[in-house]
Amino acid sequence: MNYLLLCFGLWFATAANAQTVYLLKPDRVFDGETMHDGWVVRVNGDKIDAVGPAANVSATGAEVVELAGQTLMPGLIEGHSHLFLHPYNETPWDDQVLREARSLRTARATNHARKTLLAGFTTVRDLGTEGAEYDDVGLKQAINQGIIPGPRMVIVTKALIATGSYGPKSPSPDSQFPQGAEEADGHDALIRAVRSQIGKGADAIKIYADYRWGLMAEARPTFTLDEIKLIVEVAKSSGRAVVAHASTAEGMRRAILGGCETIEHGDAGTPEIFALMKQHGTALCPTLAAGDAVSQYRGWKKGQEPEPNRIREKRVTFKQALDAGVTICAGGDVGVFSHGDNARELLMMVDYGMKPLAVLRAATSINADVFHLADRGRVKAGLLADLVGVQGNPLTDIGALRQVQLVIKGGTRYKP
Numbered sequence: 001m002n003y004l005l006l007c008f009g010l011w012f013a014t015a016a017n018a019q020t021v022y023l024l025k026p027d028r029v030f031d032g033e034t035m036h037d038g039w040v041v042r043v044n045g046d047k048i049d050a051v052g053p054a055a056n057v058s059a060t061g062a063e064v065v066e067l068a069g070q071t072l073m074p075g076l077i078e079g080h081s082h083l084f085l086h087p088y089n090e091t092p093w094d095d096q097v098l099r100e101a102r103s104l105r106t107a108r109a110t111n112h113a114r115k116t117l118l119a120g121f122t123t124v125r126d127l128g129t130e131g132a133e134y135d136d137v138g139l140k141q142a143i144n145q146g147i148i149p150g151p152r153m154v155i156v157t158k159a160l161i162a163t164g165s166y167g168p169k170s171p172s173p174d175s176q177f178p179q180g181a182e183e184a185d186g187h188d189a190l191i192r193a194v195r196s197q198i199g200k201g202a203d204a205i206k207i208y209a210d211y212r213w214g215l216m217a218e219a220r221p222t223f224t225l226d227e228i229k230l231i232v233e234v235a236k237s238s239g240r241a242v243v244a245h246a247s248t249a250e251g252m253r254r255a256i257l258g259g260c261e262t263i264e265h266g267d268a269g270t271p272e273i274f275a276l277m278k279q280h281g282t283a284l285c286p287t288l289a290a291g292d293a294v295s296q297y298r299g300w301k302k303g304q305e306p307e308p309n310r311i312r313e314k315r316v317t318f319k320q321a322l323d324a325g326v327t328i329c330a331g332g333d334v335g336v337f338s339h340g341d342n343a344r345e346l347l348m349m350v351d352y353g354m355k356p357l358a359v360l361r362a363a364t365s366i367n368a369d370v371f372h373l374a375d376r377g378r379v380k381a382g383l384l385a386d387l388v389g390v391q392g393n394p395l396t397d398i399g400a401l402r403q404v405q406l407v408i409k410g411g412t413r414y415k416p
């Protein structure tokens with residue numbers, strides 16, 4: 001134990017030096033694809049320098065860091081976060097959008113960013129500020145400039161909605177509330193909105209392909225197929241992807257045919273729709289944890305009461321997506337539930353029928369591939385030294401993902 005502390009102490013002392021070389025010796029390495037017992041990882045500056053069996057990786061000139069009992073993995077990638085939201089059982093979404101100052105929301109977001117990173121998630125795809133305008137741009141800059149600790153961010157800024165389709169909803173047609181995303185419709189307005197979000201800093205464009213329109217309780221498709229194709233065409237010409245919130249079968253169908261790369265939620269997908277996703281290479285980000293959290297906020301006593309319809313149906317459609325061979329991203333819609341509890345989604349993916357190995361891949365190499373992040377998501381020489389160490393083996397107990405012992409981002413250690 002003392003030896004371990006000494007190693008960490010030395011490492012602390014020299015972490016400021018970007019050219020520090022260290023050799024991480026865990027029990028095993030998950031490289032983003034498979035598990036390897038007895039592998040080690042050498043880090044040089046902000047990059048992974050070498051990885052492989054201990055006998056094949058030179059320790060010369062490197063500080064050796066023993067990680068007894070740990071599994072070392074690529075830094076986890078959260079596929080669906082909202083750093084500008086906090087759990088709805090603390091404050092309902094409407095009140096966060098309407099009553100919380102943007103400065104308050106930003107102050108909270110800095111805490112959320114730190115908690116996310118310390119939970120082992122070194123990258124987030126943050127899917128909309130939900131009324132906090134372009135504040136994700138500055139948050140991302142603050143993290144990248146080392147002003148605050150946080151994950152690398154892929155941001156979409158305000159997100160796009162069809163007029164009248166989103167919220168908060170005014171009970172009176174005579175008053176208009178500020179909305180949680182940007183309204184735009186039709187040819188010229190959509191082109192302008194997409195371009196302006198990209199101009200302000202969006203790394204991707206998010207659309208709401210369906211939602212509870214007006215005062216209707218049921219979700220219905222919003223943008224027309226032509227509108228979605230147009231959004232995708234404009235975004236693509238800047239090299240950016242479009243991601244779609246969609247929970248209805250028709251909303252999903254339009255998002256797939258329109259060229260969106262990922263579908264968020266997908267709750268009411270059907271075998272036909274999932275086959276269409278497979279055919280078009282559209283990935284599904286199932287956000288199991290969000291539905292689980294919202295159901296509990298509405299009174300479901302999980303573990304004591306039977307699962308509500310919404311949860312039972314989600315289990316069925318998620319299984320259909322798996323059976324169809326749809327690419328599954330890992331993203332929980334964290335913000336609906338507590339930031340830092342991102343692993344909740346990964347545990348639920350196993351509970352809903354995915355193999356632990358498939359879940360580990362989803363949260364690392366698959367998210368990296370789907371989000372076009374070629375510099376991370378694997379433990380491989382030349383990639384960013386974004387690494388997380390968890391106690392135990394997540395292949396035999398997925399709960400190990402909650403036992404985060406070590407977090408390194410770009411070669412800099414943030415935990416312990």
Ligand SMILES: [Zn+2]
Pocket residue numbers: 080081082127333
């Ligand atoms: Zn979301």
